[in-house]
Amino acid sequence: MASSGFRFELMHTDTGSNARRGRLHTPRGSVELPTFMPVGTLGTVKGVDVDRLRSTGSQIVLGNTYHLALRPGADVVASLGGLHEFMGWSGPILTDSGGFQVFSLADRVKVTESGVSFRSHIDGSPLEITPERSIAIQELLGSDFAMAFDHVVALPNKREVIADATWRSVRWAERCRQAAQRNDQMLLGIVQGGLDPRLRQDCAKALVALDFQGYAIGGLSVGEPPPEMYATLEATIPALPADRPRYLMGVGRPEDLVESMARGVDMFDCVMPTRNGRNALAFTDRGTIRLRNAQHERDSSPLEADCPCPACQHSRGYLRHLFQAKEMLGPILTSIHNITYYQRLMAEARLAIESDAFDEFRRAKLAGWEA
Amino acid sequence: MASSGFRFELMHTDTGSNARRGRLHTPRGSVELPTFMPVGTLGTVKGVDVDRLRSTGSQIVLGNTYHLALRPGADVVASLGGLHEFMGWSGPILTDSGGFQVFSLADRVKVTESGVSFRSHIDGSPLEITPERSIAIQELLGSDFAMAFDHVVALPNKREVIADATWRSVRWAERCRQAAQRNDQMLLGIVQGGLDPRLRQDCAKALVALDFQGYAIGGLSVGEPPPEMYATLEATIPALPADRPRYLMGVGRPEDLVESMARGVDMFDCVMPTRNGRNALAFTDRGTIRLRNAQHERDSSPLEADCPCPACQHSRGYLRHLFQAKEMLGPILTSIHNITYYQRLMAEARLAIESDAFDEFRRAKLAGWEA
Numbered sequence: 001m002a003s004s005g006f007r008f009e010l011m012h013t014d015t016g017s018n019a020r021r022g023r024l025h026t027p028r029g030s031v032e033l034p035t036f037m038p039v040g041t042l043g044t045v046k047g048v049d050v051d052r053l054r055s056t057g058s059q060i061v062l063g064n065t066y067h068l069a070l071r072p073g074a075d076v077v078a079s080l081g082g083l084h085e086f087m088g089w090s091g092p093i094l095t096d097s098g099g100f101q102v103f104s105l106a107d108r109v110k111v112t113e114s115g116v117s118f119r120s121h122i123d124g125s126p127l128e129i130t131p132e133r134s135i136a137i138q139e140l141l142g143s144d145f146a147m148a149f150d151h152v153v154a155l156p157n158k159r160e161v162i163a164d165a166t167w168r169s170v171r172w173a174e175r176c177r178q179a180a181q182r183n184d185q186m187l188l189g190i191v192q193g194g195l196d197p198r199l200r201q202d203c204a205k206a207l208v209a210l211d212f213q214g215y216a217i218g219g220l221s222v223g224e225p226p227p228e229m230y231a232t233l234e235a236t237i238p239a240l241p242a243d244r245p246r247y248l249m250g251v252g253r254p255e256d257l258v259e260s261m262a263r264g265v266d267m268f269d270c271v272m273p274t275r276n277g278r279n280a281l282a283f284t285d286r287g288t289i290r291l292r293n294a295q296h297e298r299d300s301s302p303l304e305a306d307c308p309c310p311a312c313q314h315s316r317g318y319l320r321h322l323f324q325a326k327e328m329l330g331p332i333l334t335s336i337h338n339i340t341y342y343q344r345l346m347a348e349a350r351l352a353i354e355s356d357a358f359d360e361f362r363r364a365k366l367a368g369w370e371a
Numbered sequence: 372m373a374s375s376g377f378r379f380e381l382m383h384t385d386t387g388s389n390a391r392r393g394r395l396h397t398p399r400g401s402v403e404l405p406t407f408m409p410v411g412t413l414g415t416v417k418g419v420d421v422d423r424l425r426s427t428g429s430q431i432v433l434g435n436t437y438h439l440a441l442r443p444g445a446d447v448v449a450s451l452g453g454l455h456e457f458m459g460w461s462g463p464i465l466t467d468s469g470g471f472q473v474f475s476l477a478d479r480v481k482v483t484e485s486g487v488s489f490r491s492h493i494d495g496s497p498l499e500i501t502p503e504r505s506i507a508i509q510e511l512l513g514s515d516f517a518m519a520f521d522h523v524v525a526l527p528n529k530r531e532v533i534a535d536a537t538w539r540s541v542r543w544a545e546r547c548r549q550a551a552q553r554n555d556q557m558l559l560g561i562v563q564g565g566l567d568p569r570l571r572q573d574c575a576k577a578l579v580a581l582d583f584q585g586y587a588i589g590g591l592s593v594g595e596p597p598p599e600m601y602a603t604l605e606a607t608i609p610a611l612p613a614d615r616p617r618y619l620m621g622v623g624r625p626e627d628l629v630e631s632m633a634r635g636v637d638m639f640d641c642v643m644p645t646r647n648g649r650n651a652l653a654f655t656d657r658g659t660i661r662l663r664n665a666q667h668e669r670d671s672s673p674l675e676a677d678c679p680c681p682a683c684q685h686s687r688g689y690l691r692h693l694f695q696a697k698e699m700l701g702p703i704l705t706s707i708h709n710i711t712y713y714q715r716l717m718a719e720a721r722l723a724i725e726s727d728a729f730d731e732f733r734r735a736k737l738a739g740w741e742a
Contacts, residue, residue: 042692042693042696042698043689043692043693043696043698044693044698044700046698046699046700047699047700047703048700049681049700049703049704050684051681071692071695071696072668072688072692072695072696076668076669076688076692079669079671079688080669080671080686080688080689081671081686085686086686086688086689086692087685087689088684088685088689297443297447298447298450298451300450300451300452310420310422313421313459314458314459315451315452315457317443317447317450317451317457318414318451318457318458318459321413321414321442321443321447321457322413322414322415324442324443325413325414325442325443327413327414327415327417328417328418328699328702328703329415329417329418329419329420331699332418332420332699332703333420
């Protein structure tokens with residue numbers, strides 16, 4: 001079923017790169033592209049309430065289907081009004097399909113053409129996700145963007161294993177397309193194919209033939225060297241239609257975002273801002289700051305002088321103290337700072353594209369991070 | 372040294388009880404009395420940033436001298452601008468003296484007339500706090516209200532042990548009075564004396580002779596039955612001057628606050644809202660709610676329909692899920708709700724006193740909590 005109320009608007013392409021300035025119109029408001037989606041695995045971006053999340057500049061949030069299906073269960077979320085009502089986020093939400101998590105988290109995973117059977121990593125209970133079940137769960141959750149259920153394999157891997165999983169993912173994508181019932185949910189296909197340019201292109205073409213409203217690039221940022229990821233993007237993106245949004249899943253570091261935008265990616269998600277924030281690592285334009293370092297004990301300067309986030313109302317010395325004393329507020333504030341940092345980076349990137357200055361922006365950022 | 376810029380204004384005493392409506396003017400703004408002070412042990416009310424804390428209605432915050440002296444150290448706090456600047460709280464702050472914590476938390480505690488030597492509960496390092504050192508630390512922290520350093524003993528205890536500690540506390544209070552240097556910090560004496568009415572009264576009289584600007588009642592809510600605490604308040608408060616604020620330390624449950632206000636207490640602090648909030652216990656006008664209970668799994672109602680706090684923008688089902696999934700946001704939101712609950716209770720109490728209806732207010736609240 002085709003979803004209504006969604007529209008991808010390509011506003012401008014940077015003259016010096018393939019970076020694109022777009023807008024994704026949805027029934028729950030529009031999303032300025034390129035965009036970064038904070039990860040709200042279990043119906044919350046860890047440690048950040050929705051008001052604070054909104055104030056970071058975040059416009060769309062990701063939820064994890066595998067986690068929510070296990071706890072509290074998609075039916076519980078549905079009975080509490082769906083994921084938006086459940087977590088109190090009125091803006092757009094994207095749910096992943098559960099594919100990546102099943103293959104990375106679950107126990108005793110067994111793949112057949114029908115789907116994947118496995119044991120819950122929480123209580124060992126037996127479960128199964130098929131393409132149809134993934135869509136049914138995502139429809140119960142009520143996200144605005146649903147993802148096709150895919151077969152993700154670890155890299156590096158044998159060529160035939162990657163190819164087999166890739167073509168299974170294409171067949172599953174078609175079943176997802178058939179299974180989708182809600183017309184207020186947009187479904188995206190996921191290009192797989194490891195680091196093989198030809199396989200990536202063939203997979204992209206097969207998915208494009210199925211006419212998805214948007215395309216994701218999956219199976220990257222799983223340990224391969226960044227240049228190989230960029231090369232894979234360069235091989236894949238030309239095979240995707242210019243009039244559909246492109247989403248690079250699970251990426252990444254600020255430099256990965258900038259390099260991927262330069263190659264034409266519109267959407268990102270990653271746990272880095274929050275996971276690193278909980279671990280006392282803060283992002284800044286001058287590189288990362290390890291807040292537990294003793295050098296910050298009496299440091300009265302904020303993480304970034306021009307950052308409007310609540311963490312930057314405090315000194316680095318105070319933030320360090322919070323981590324040393326194991327106070328929750330350390331992870332909370334540093335997560336908020338990091339998400340704010342990512343969103344400010346994306347806002348700057350959008351401005352740079354609009355003024356055909358993306359490459360200058362890219363060089364300046366990379367120079368700052370390496371300083 | 373007498374502090375300037377502080378003034379206690381007694382606005383009204385309830386006609387049907389001893390509840391008092393007052394205002395405590397300080398250089399950092401005024402505090403409406405009776406007031407409840409959330410506990411910010413280590414320079415943060417656990418899980419609650421200062422903007423959120425302000426929005427709970429909190430006007431004054433407590434910091435723990437013992438904890439801050441150990442970590443990060445009073446000199447570090449001072450070098451980062453003092454406790455207000457350190458934690459980003461521009462309103463009034465009260466610091467305790469460290470007495471209660473030394474006797475309840477530290478290892479190998481040894482009391483002499485000079486002071487207390489002990490080992491840090493964190494790293495075992497040897498430390499000493501004397502009355503003069505407690506004042507010096509509190510002056511480094513720069514709180515608006517400092518407490519005299521007292522000798523706290525466990526209850527029940529031998530009569531002579533309690534009396535010995537009580538008179539030592541009086542002698543130490545006099546030394547604190549002599550040691551105090553800052554004229555922007557108001558010093559309060561602490562009445563001890565266990566559950567012995569005569570000893571409490573004698574202690575109060577001895578402290579009043581030292582002319583403190585305010586008086587605290589310490590050594591209560593340490594396990595004794597609530598009626599004994601109330602009886603001790605009834606014996607102590609008449610011995611305190613009406614024109615000085617009265618602070619009941621470490622208390623307590625909502626019913627303790629109401630019963631103590633009825634007996635003339637103006638100020639409270641307690642970890643209950645935050646400690647219970649972290650443990651999934653929420654306060655409401657209909658008693659406490661254990662959010663982990665399975666009955667809340669699909670409960671779409673908020674903790675309290677008329678509560679303006681961010682937790683009450685969510686369903687009980689969502690809050691339960693956060694605790695089940697061990698998400699930080701559960702403790703965060705429930706702590707904020709509980710502080711908001713306490714502050715709304717205090718605001719209602721102040722209105723009740725103003726309209727000479729405190730007993731009616733007291734009965735209605737107790738009936739609701741017991742329902």
